[in-house]
Amino acid sequence: MNEFELIDLVLSTLGETVTGDAIVLGPGDDAAAVQVPSGNLLVSSIDSLLSGVHFPADAAPELIGYRALMVSLSDLAAMGATASHVLVSLTLDAADPEWVRGLALGMREAALSAGVKIAGGNISRGSVAIHVSVHGYAPQATLLRRAGASAGDTVYVTGMLGGAAAALAAGRLDVAPAQLDPLSERYFKPTARLAEGVALRGHASSAMDVSDGLLQDLGHLSSASQVMISIDSALIPVFPGASIDQALNGGDDYELLFTAAAPPPELGVRVTRIGEVRAGSGVLLDKAPVTASGYLHF
Amino acid sequence: MNEFELIDLVLSTLGETVTGDAIVLGPGDDAAAVQVPSGNLLVSSIDSLLSGVHFPADAAPELIGYRALMVSLSDLAAMGATASHVLVSLTLDAADPEWVRGLALGMREAALSAGVKIAGGNISRGSVAIHVSVHGYAPQATLLRRAGASAGDTVYVTGMLGGAAAALAAGRLDVAPAQLDPLSERYFKPTARLAEGVALRGHASSAMDVSDGLLQDLGHLSSASQVMISIDSALIPVFPGASIDQALNGGDDYELLFTAAAPPPELGVRVTRIGEVRAGSGVLLDKAPVTASGYLHF
Secondary structure (H helix, E strand, O other): OOHHHHHHHHHHHHHHHHOEOOEEEOEOEOOEEEEOOOOOEEEEEEEEEEEOOOEOOOOOHHHHHHHHHHHHHHHHHHOOOOOOEEEEEEEEOOOOHHHHHHHHHHHHHHHHHHOOEEEEEEEEEOOOEEEEEEEEEEOHHHOOOOOOOOOOOEEEEEOOEOHHHHHHHOOOOOOOHHHOOHHHHHHHOOOOOHHHHHHOOOOEEEEEEOOOOHHHHHHHHHHHHOOEEEEOHHHOOEOOOOOHHHHHHOOOOOOEEEEEOOOOOOOOOOEEEEEEEEOOOEEEEOOEEOOOOOOOOO | OOHHHHHHHHHHHHHHHHOEOOEEEOEOEOOEEEEOOOOOEEEEEEEEEEEOOOEOOOOOHHHHHHHHHHHHHHHHHHOOOOOOEEEEEEEEOOOOHHHHHHHHHHHHHHHHHHOOEEEEEEEEEOOOEEEEEEEEEEOHHHOOOOOOOOOOOEEEEEOOEOHHHHHHHOOOOOOOHHHOOHHHHHHHOOOOOHHHHHHOOOOEEEEEEOOOOHHHHHHHHHHHHOOEEEEOHHHOOEOOOOOHHHHHHOOOOOOEEEEEOOOOOOOOOOEEEEEEEEOOOEEEEOOEEOOOOOOOOO
């Protein structure tokens, strides 16, 4: 199969997820064209998932594809943005139609679940990697940012942490899509907290997603907001089967971390108070300063 | 240097190209946020440039960075869109600050030249590659597309073709940024024909950029428009120092290929009539059917 045949295979597998709704022109031209709702900012991010770094090379392609889309969409959730469409740049080391079809099936499932379109992309030959740019909308006045936390705010996190790291540590990532257990599901099937991010507009003083690991991400939030963040390990919602260390440092959870001056509205998912914002800088865990130990690429 | 230090280096090198104008929120948060002009479609594409495939691994990083941005922006030009901002996903095999700074300098130069902002991105460790998503705007009524050519239209191309392929064939790509000759400049410093694409709104019946090679791209245009395209090799504007084969099959030119029912307006660059659109299918070169021989990844 040459790249054009691979693209045809991907498009036929993606089916209705490549067009419709706001997509005036989907894949097949030099660029996609999309109708934009008025009165909003365009919110955009680009993320990369490399084989052997961000996912195991031998994982099921359906799971890799699902996760790639959801992980990338999580950045929109962190801004309180809706999700409109994504573009996918795919590099493959071989033209393996079954693998590519599996990947596209997983992306299709994630796109349907998140309500986004896959409006364009490209395929080249190289080390296996998936780069996804994600696009959505948010009103400027209530855009969620990492900056904005104030002394006196409370720190919250959605869901439970550490499950993905526990799955990785337990070597449970070579599963078939139909055989996910609760831990491997946490790794491969994160849910971008898009509805929760939108619900937090006007309520959260700052927000981001937990991708690098809670402590490292708290460090980013405290730097951006120029505050101290103090959390209590006893309050951390640890995913069943995960350790407190995995919940604090594991990453890959894609839950929302946010601060608010008042209790947040009902989000439809578990929301846990894990600490508070103080004047100062850095992160305190059980009153002691911490140095984050999340994943570093270099 | 870890990835956060590398990101700081990139951002300080990019300087004023990461924010301002429509960019409400540039790099540093989970996503960028951008003001969108009303009454337009958002036009978006994603492109990939892999070391050893799309550019020589030992090329000067300034040139790689410049070319990566311009090549990607060319897809917006092909749609008749303006260019607003780009996102860059970068994978590096080592944290080499000098190389990364050079790459960012080249991207900065291209961004200033094209009038776009580099609103976000990310860095991971992997095989060297640059993935760029590009975003701009165009009114729906005059969006340029590959579909739309009609029998009787004339086929045009901007600029001259084959120079980039001639540079590649002549092994002239290991040059320093200050020592470009006309051929290597054609390879490393293409100009996205953005102003020309905008000027063709309402005039061109179909358009695309010449990236894979003229004959292969004519094949895409004829398929999308469901027409036959007949060109005359004697009319092709061959870049000085290039062969007719390089002009026909070489790719990497990033000129605009378009059809129009009437002579186009003055574009400020050379525009050459190279053939005509007929009823039927496929591409004729000097009256003989051709099979495209552009670059295939697989």
